[in-house]
Amino acid sequence: MSHEYPINFARFYDTMYHQLRDGVDNNFHLNEIKQTKGKVLEIGVGTGRFFTDALNTGADIYGIDISETMVGVLLGKLDEKEHRRISVQSITDFNFDFQFDLIIAPFRVMMHVLEKSEQLEALNNVYKHLAPGGRFIFDTFIPDLKQLLTGLHNHTDFDGEYEPGKKLKRIVSTRPDLINQLINIHFRLEWDENNRVMHEDWKFPLRFFFRYELEHLIERSRFKHYKILGDYRGNELNEKSKEFIVIGIKQE
Numbered sequence: 001m002s003h004e005y006p007i008n009f010a011r012f013y014d015t016m017y018h019q020l021r022d023g024v025d026n027n028f029h030l031n032e033i034k035q036t037k038g039k040v041l042e043i044g045v046g047t048g049r050f051f052t053d054a055l056n057t058g059a060d061i062y063g064i065d066i067s068e069t070m071v072g073v074l075l076g077k078l079d080e081k082e083h084r085r086i087s088v089q090s091i092t093d094f095n096f097d098f099q100f101d102l103i104i105a106p107f108r109v110m111m112h113v114l115e116k117s118e119q120l121e122a123l124n125n126v127y128k129h130l131a132p133g134g135r136f137i138f139d140t141f142i143p144d145l146k147q148l149l150t151g152l153h154n155h156t157d158f159d160g161e162y163e164p165g166k167k168l169k170r171i172v173s174t175r176p177d178l179i180n181q182l183i184n185i186h187f188r189l190e191w192d193e194n195n196r197v198m199h200e201d202w203k204f205p206l207r208f209f210f211r212y213e214l215e216h217l218i219e220r221s222r223f224k225h226y227k228i229l230g231d232y233r234g235n236e237l238n239e240k241s242k243e244f245i246v247i248g249i250k251q252e
C-alpha cells in the first residue's frame with residue numbers, strides 16, 4: 001500500500017502543486033462537483049488543493065486520506081465545524097453509512113494502490129458507496145515509454161520560494177521496475193530555514209497502468225459502465241493523450 005507523506009512534503013505540497021498542477025485539473029473537478037446535486041466524496045483529499053474551494057461554493061463534500069500529515073494541513077484550513085467532513089481512511093476499506101452521488105480520487109490516488117487485489121477492493125468499495133446513477137472519477141498518467149526506460153536523474157521540477165526570500169526546490173529521480181509495473185520515485189526537498197539549507201528525502205513506488213489493463217481491471221469490478229477520457233477538457237483518448245481519466249457509472 002502507500003506511505004505516509006513526510007512532514008515537509010505535506011507542508012510544502014500546496015506551494016509546489018499550485019504551480020505544477022492547479023492549472024491542469026482543478027477546474028475539471030470543480031465543475032464535476034458543481035454539477036452534482038447530492039453528496040460528494042474526495043478520496044485522497046490530501047491538503048485539500050481544491051476541497052476548500054468546493055466547500056466554499058456550497059458543495060456537500062467529504063474527504064478521506066490515509067496520510068495524517070496531509071489531512072493535518074487540510075484541517076488547519078477548515079473551520080472547526082467542518083472537521084467532521086474529513087477522516088483518515090483508505091480507499092480499499094473506507095466506510096460511511098450513507099452514499100455519494102459523486103466520488104473522485106484526483107491526481108494519481110489509484111496509482112498508490114499497488115496490488116491487484118487492493119485495486120479491486122478499492123473499486124468495489126467505491127461502487128458500494130455510490131448512489132444509483134452516481135459516478136466515480138479517477139486518473140492515472142499514460143506511461144511515457146521513453147521516460148519509463150531511461151528514468152529521470154536529479155531533475156529539478158520545482159524551483160521557487162515558499163515565503164518571500166525563502167527558497168524551495170524539489171529534485172526528482174525515477175527508476176523503473178518493469179516486471180512489477182512500478183516507477184520508484186525519489187524526491188528530495190531543499191529549503192531555506194533558520195539561515196540553513198534543510199533537506200528531506202522520500203522514496204515511494206507508483207503503479208503505472210496501460211489502457212487495456214485498466215479496462216480489464218474495471219471490467220472485473222462491479223462497474224459495468226465506464227468511459228476513459230484523454231484529458232481534462234473532456235477529449236476522447238488519442239495518440240497525444242497524457243492522462244487516463246476514468247469515469248465509472250453505477251447504473252440506476
Ligand SMILES: C[S@@+](CC[C@H](N)C(=O)[O-])C[C@H]1O[C@@H](n2cnc3c(N)ncnc32)[C@H](O)[C@@H]1O
Pocket residue numbers: 001002005017043044045046047048049050064065066067070089090091092105106107108109112113
Ligand atoms: C498526489 S496526492 C493528491 C491529493 C489531492 N487529491 C490533490 O489533487 O491535490 C495523492 C493522495 O492520495 C493519498 N492516498 C494514497 N493512497 C491512498 C489510499 N489507499 N487511500 C486514500 N488515500 C490515499 C495520499 O496520502 C495523498 O494525499
